[in-house]
Amino acid sequence: MARFPPLHVLTGPTAVGKTELALRWAETHDAEIVSCDSLLFYRGMDIGTAKPTREELARVPHHLIDICAPREAMNIARYVMEAQAVVAAIVARGRQVLITGGSGFYLKAFFGPVADDVAVPPELRAELNSRYESDGLAAMVVQLRSLNPDGLGSLDVANPRRVMRALERCRASGRTLDQLRAAFAAQPGPFADYEVRCVRLTREPTELHARIDQRIEAMLTAELVEEVRGLLAQGLRDNPSGARSIGYRETIAMLEGALPESALPSEIARNTRALVRKQRTWFRTQLPPHREVPAATADAATLFC
Known part of the structure; x- marks a missing residue:
């Protein structure tokens, strides 16, 4: 109210x-x-x-x-x-x-x-960025799918920035994108x-x-x-x-x-x-x-x- x-x-x-x-x-x-x-x-x-x-x-x-x-x-x-x-x-x-x-x-x-409570450690971000540079976007999407067996929803998997952001948040939180979205929506x-x-x-x-x-x-x-x-x-x-x-x-x-x-x-x-x-x-x-x-x-x- x-x-x-x-x-x-x-x-x-x-x-x-x-x-x-x-x-x-x-x-x-x-x-x-x-x-x-x-x-x-x-x-x-x-x-x-x-x-x-x-x-x-x-x-x-x-x-x-x-x-x-x-x-x-x-x-x-x-x-x-x-x-x-x-x-x-x-x-x-x-x-x-x-x-x-x-x-x-x-x-x-x-x-x-407008923001969730997931903090991404700098070392995790550095690790993922290094792998993205060496293996490319397709490898990052494969990793993201492995963490989200129920699917990625409407995530644009052709957008590197969004894929990397989603992967960071899943890895840092130990949660799926669906779980993160539900927690986000419940916040005031x-x-x-x-x-x-x-x-x-x-x-x-x-x-x-x-x-x-x-x-x-x-x-x-x-x-x-x-x-x-x-x-x-x-x-x-x-x-x-x-x-x-x-x-x-x-x-x-x-x-x-x-x-x-x-x-x-x-x-x-x-x-x-x-x-x-x-x-x-x-x-x-x-x-x-x-x-x-x-x-x-x-x-x-x-x-x-």
Whole structure:
């Protein structure tokens, strides 16, 4: 049972229109905004992330934006720790909380557990990595199957990172993946004391694609290329999450001569549309029960009613 005021979550795919609606709702409901966008964490990554402008940030208090240097890595454990502190402080001030963003990896922290209690000893990780390098992925999958006689469920055995992570956890815990999944699901999430109300904004694909194209044109007009040049000088390549993110990886490829300048807008658009498809799949399969609202007709006054 929830012991604290409700948390309001506004999500939806890239370019659907979350920012302006979040501002309007927060202004009329005495709320503060907590970002759940994995790229808004980084200082200087402004244009390519469509980060809220200074004027927008001034309208409503925002949190968990510009908290990392470009070369600094963010992870779910740090996000949860900082989000818990921010949410508690907002509630203590007697204000409402609005979480907004479309990054499923971080968004899931508000709906359930995010990490189990399995600690992987460094020597075990080193052993498995050494064997992976010498024997290849197929040998690791064979070992993993031997530890899971009832099967691997939906694990993607073509994904080395997921196979190695699963093998580490099975070896370290002495449990099967099914047992680990059951134990994980039984844990309380970091925000279990709150009722979470979630709204997902939607748009027709043709309309969303047009908005994506408009956003890319605005980014390039706002000198995205110069922003990326400056970030590279600050160590952006040291942060794979940032350097591989859409808008930045294509611009880096262009600056390095791997992509013609004329192809930059279309390449960003192609990858953004692919991201939107992945986001929709995540929302459909991973997001707990929520309310779907067409962004074109969304009313801030009744958004969470």
